[in-house]
Amino acid sequence: MSRTLRHDLPIHVILGILAILTFYPFVFMVITSFKTSPQFIHNFWGVTWPPTVANYRDAWHRISIYLANSTLVSGASVVGVLAISSISAFVFARFDFPGRELLFFAILSLLMIPGVLTLVPAFLLIKSFGLLNTYWALILPYISGGQIFAIFILRSFIASLPEELFESARLDGASTLRLFTSIVLPLSKPILVTIAIMNILSTWNDYVWPLVTIPDGRRWTISVGIVSFSSQYGGLENWGPMFAGFVIASIPLIILFLFTMRYFIAGLTSGAIKA
Amino acid sequence: MAQLTVERTSSAMPSSSKWALTLRRMTRCKECYLLLTPTFVLILLFNYYPALSALYHSFFQWNGANFKRFTGINNFVLMVHDPTIWLSLGNMVKLTLVALAINLTFPLMAGALIFHLRDLRLAYFYRVLFVVPMVVPGMVTLMIWRFIYNPNIGLLNQILKAIGMGALARPWLGDFKLALYAIMFIGFPWVAGISTLIYLAGFQAIPMELLDAAAIDGASAWKRFWNVELPLVMSQVKLIVILTVIGSFQGFATIMVMTNGGPGTSTMVPGLYLYRNAMYYNKMGYACAIGTMLFIITLILTYLNTRYLKSSVEFTGV
Numbered sequence: 001m002s003r004t005l006r007h008d009l010p011i012h013v014i015l016g017i018l019a020i021l022t023f024y025p026f027v028f029m030v031i032t033s034f035k036t037s038p039q040f041i042h043n044f045w046g047v048t049w050p051p052t053v054a055n056y057r058d059a060w061h062r063i064s065i066y067l068a069n070s071t072l073v074s075g076a077s078v079v080g081v082l083a084i085s086s087i088s089a090f091v092f093a094r095f096d097f098p099g100r101e102l103l104f105f106a107i108l109s110l111l112m113i114p115g116v117l118t119l120v121p122a123f124l125l126i127k128s129f130g131l132l133n134t135y136w137a138l139i140l141p142y143i144s145g146g147q148i149f150a151i152f153i154l155r156s157f158i159a160s161l162p163e164e165l166f167e168s169a170r171l172d173g174a175s176t177l178r179l180f181t182s183i184v185l186p187l188s189k190p191i192l193v194t195i196a197i198m199n200i201l202s203t204w205n206d207y208v209w210p211l212v213t214i215p216d217g218r219r220w221t222i223s224v225g226i227v228s229f230s231s232q233y234g235g236l237e238n239w240g241p242m243f244a245g246f247v248i249a250s251i252p253l254i255i256l257f258l259f260t261m262r263y264f265i266a267g268l269t270s271g272a273i274k275a
Numbered sequence: 276m277a278q279l280t281v282e283r284t285s286s287a288m289p290s291s292s293k294w295a296l297t298l299r300r301m302t303r304c305k306e307c308y309l310l311l312t313p314t315f316v317l318i319l320l321f322n323y324y325p326a327l328s329a330l331y332h333s334f335f336q337w338n339g340a341n342f343k344r345f346t347g348i349n350n351f352v353l354m355v356h357d358p359t360i361w362l363s364l365g366n367m368v369k370l371t372l373v374a375l376a377i378n379l380t381f382p383l384m385a386g387a388l389i390f391h392l393r394d395l396r397l398a399y400f401y402r403v404l405f406v407v408p409m410v411v412p413g414m415v416t417l418m419i420w421r422f423i424y425n426p427n428i429g430l431l432n433q434i435l436k437a438i439g440m441g442a443l444a445r446p447w448l449g450d451f452k453l454a455l456y457a458i459m460f461i462g463f464p465w466v467a468g469i470s471t472l473i474y475l476a477g478f479q480a481i482p483m484e485l486l487d488a489a490a491i492d493g494a495s496a497w498k499r500f501w502n503v504e505l506p507l508v509m510s511q512v513k514l515i516v517i518l519t520v521i522g523s524f525q526g527f528a529t530i531m532v533m534t535n536g537g538p539g540t541s542t543m544v545p546g547l548y549l550y551r552n553a554m555y556y557n558k559m560g561y562a563c564a565i566g567t568m569l570f571i572i573t574l575i576l577t578y579l580n581t582r583y584l585k586s587s588v589e590f591t592g593v
Contacts, residue, residue: 004393011388015401021464025419044433088314097304098297113326114525114573116546117566120553121328124339144321176306205413207528223414227532230418250411257410265406
């Protein structure tokens with residue numbers, strides 16, 4: 001046995017137990033998603049064969065609309081957040097103008113305001129705009145709220161870029177827009193991806209706000225939809241399709257994770273620490 | 276020297292020309308304000324207005340539509356006499372303390388263990404592994420836990436039956452005494468999450484020389500952890516404390532989908548009570564007052580946390 005392994009072995013044992021405890025419910029979910037109800041009752045723990053793929057067809061019928069809604073809402077929100085926050089962060093980081101500190105503080109102090117405080121008036125505002133039951137009820141507040149943290153992170157990143165880059169570009173006669181598209185955007189790409197992922201994760205998982213502003217079940221996002229779906233199928237003891245629905249609901253973010261794992265972990269650690 | 280003269284003249288200038296100077300600087304960067312407009316239109320509309328409106332309307336009896344009457348601090352007086360407020364605040368404190376105890380131990384341990392692995396490839400593997408559950412939508416995880424606690428066929432009761440302790444099987448979320456504890460237990464063993472990653476990043480930022488020096492001094496692994504590594508991740512600890520406190524003060528979605536405050540009001544929390552008052556009883560003013568109370572408590576705790584824990588970081592930095 002190598003020295004490394006001998007040193008690591010007790011750690012592997014503990015981490016292994018923690019991993020099993022963490023993942024068992026998810027493994028159980030996947031196994032059960034392939035069972036019919038009688039199979040589940042008679043064989044609670046084991047894997048049954050052949051797998052009941054019909055559960056997935058059944059669940060997809062109900063879940064797909066919520067996934068489409070969530071993709072639209074989270075997609076539009078993240079585009080808005082990136083566009084608006086990168087411009088504002090650029091201005092705060094690279095230009096000197098009267099009121100800069102005050103305006104930046106006005107954005108930063110919003111990090112202190114809890115969502116529960118604004119819930120009621122924000123709902124009434126959306127209602128007075130006639131936006132209840134529309135995707136805008138979600139997208140606009142998501143952009144507004146999401147840009148705060150994004151500006152905060154992006155500003156310090158853009159401020160850390162060397163001034164010489166901007167200086168030489170200006171001497172070549174580059175406009176402000178040119179500085180933004182040719183210097184700021186390409187160099188901030190990794191951090192923009194990280195911000196995008198954090199933002200998608202938070203809008204995808206939001207529950208209370210869509211519940212309040214979207215009474216119409218056809219426009220629900222996945223978070224609201226899956227709870228209603230789960231209550232309905234669970235209430236009927238229709239466990240196989242219920243768990244199949246859970247698996248389907250998890251797939252989009254897992255795919256996103258597979259392609260952007262590096263940024264994901266970087267964002268969850270470094271991004272959070274800077275906050 | 277030149278700087279000094281300029282400053283003196285500028286301060287000696289009549290205020291009208293000082294304004295003119297500022298105005299000139301402002302017009303020179305017209306673009307800046309233009310580019311910031313989208314940001315400020317949005318936050319004024321969707322963040323500042325609702326926040327100020329909530330603070331303002333906490334002094335009103337208000338149904339959110341046609342009825343609005345100024346009642347001074349009456350909402351706050353009502354809150355003091357409202358037993359549900361006290362019950363939900365008590366639950367919130369219990370949930371926060373337990374969440375703190377969990378987040379300051381289990382993820383810290385997991386982070387430290389991963390950090391101490393000599394095989395860096397496997398360390399990276401564990402790091403990725405413990406991120407995966409975070410990618411599962413939060414509501415899916417909660418629905419799985421709702422199934423785990425299911426009284427008839429739930430995983431927990433089935434496990435108890437399988438190991439011959441079926442007598443302990445319970446309707447966990449339907450039990451007045453147990454429901455709150457069942458909610459605290461969600462996410463067991465609590466290592467897959469942002470906290471583990473934050474601690475791990477903290478450990479990895481410790482300069483190698485410090486660890487080597489401690490190892491050469493012959494300090495035991497436990498001593499090194501307690502006296503060298505732990506003090507150096509205090510800023511991470513501080514962050515986790517803030518995140519946990521804010522999270523458990525604001526987050527009521529978990530309670531809402533698990534028990535909806537029940538059975539009875541045994542798992543009620545202020546956020547959910549606010550939601551009920553606004554959406555079920557149309558007491559928008561009272562709901563705003565509850566929000567204001569939560570806001571003030573959060574402010575005070577964040578302030579205390581920054582003050583109290585900052586000193587400990589400075590201390591360890593010496």
